Amino acid sequence: MRSVKQLMDLKGRHALVTGAAGHVGLAACETLLELGASVVVMDRLDKDCRRRAARLGPRALPMACDIRDEQVLRASVKKAVKNLRSLDILIHCAAFTGDTKMAGWAVPFPNQSSMAWEAAFKVNLTSAFIMTQEARQALSASGRGSVILMSSIYGMVGPNPSLYEGMPLNNPLAYGASKGGLLQLTKYLAAVMGPKVRVNAISPGGIERGQPKAFISRYAQRTPLKRMAVEEDIKGAVAYLAGDLSRYVTGHNLVVDGGFTAW
Numbered sequence: 001m002r003s004v005k006q007l008m009d010l011k012g013r014h015a016l017v018t019g020a021a022g023h024v025g026l027a028a029c030e031t032l033l034e035l036g037a038s039v040v041v042m043d044r045l046d047k048d049c050r051r052r053a054a055r056l057g058p059r060a061l062p063m064a065c066d067i068r069d070e071q072v073l074r075a076s077v078k079k080a081v082k083n084l085r086s087l088d089i090l091i092h093c094a095a096f097t098g099d100t101k102m103a104g105w106a107v108p109f110p111n112q113s114s115m116a117w118e119a120a121f122k123v124n125l126t127s128a129f130i131m132t133q134e135a136r137q138a139l140s141a142s143g144r145g146s147v148i149l150m151s152s153i154y155g156m157v158g159p160n161p162s163l164y165e166g167m168p169l170n171n172p173l174a175y176g177a178s179k180g181g182l183l184q185l186t187k188y189l190a191a192v193m194g195p196k197v198r199v200n201a202i203s204p205g206g207i208e209r210g211q212p213k214a215f216i217s218r219y220a221q222r223t224p225l226k227r228m229a230v231e232e233d234i235k236g237a238v239a240y241l242a243g244d245l246s247r248y249v250t251g252h253n254l255v256v257d258g259g260f261t262a263w
Contacts, residue, residue: 155179205257
């Protein structure tokens with residue numbers, strides 16, 4: 001019987017992380033590298049990928065990709081598998097978030113546009129479908145394939161309007177709808193990609209990232225652990241789901257929210 005330390009070991013495994021230049025993507029990459037994996041760092045801008053890979057070290061390989069373009073995305077997944085020579089772990093972190101700058105996005109519901117809705121779904125949900133479909137053969141050949149889709153508490157519950165009252169913040173409907181779609185995608189893929197590939201989701205709560213102090217205080221008061229999340233809080237979930245610690249877990253949504261959705 002292997003020890004917990006042995007079950008956590010990712011030496012010799014190869015991972016692809018999209019949205020890797022972002023905050024959560026960085027936490028995912030750091031976790032995989034610390035546990036011994038090699039990682040393709042994928043994001044939209046080449047300069048961001050190179051900067052992030054340089055920070056992470058020699059086992060991090062930069063790869064720029066506009067995941068909104070299906071042909072480019074499929075070709076990039078193939079290239080990543082070729083460069084790594086195999087693929088064991090796929091983590092999808094790319095997303096439109098509350099601070100994404102696009103007309104008709106982070107505005108009150110009556111002003112949200114269908115253009116922003118469609119753009120968000122393409123990044124948050126459709127790209128996850130395409131990447132997993134394109135990577136399925138390599139993940140299956142690995143024999144220990146693990147897919148992690150980064151969802152959100154807002155894929156599970158609606159926003160509490162009192163959190164946002166009087167704040168320069170908005171919670172776009174397409175964010176929650178697309179994150180909810182990721183949870184259904186997780187269950188569907190777990191059913192059709194087993195037994196060789198496991199598919200799970202992580203649903204973080206709100207992450208503190210320079211929001212107004214009043215918002216942070218309100219959020220903390222509505223959370224049993226009395227604070228917002230930080231990126232480091234995601235690392236344990238990634239470590240658990242990426243490797244053999246969770247080898248009998250698939251179709252699961254691991255909620256990392258300080259208890260926000262518990263009441």
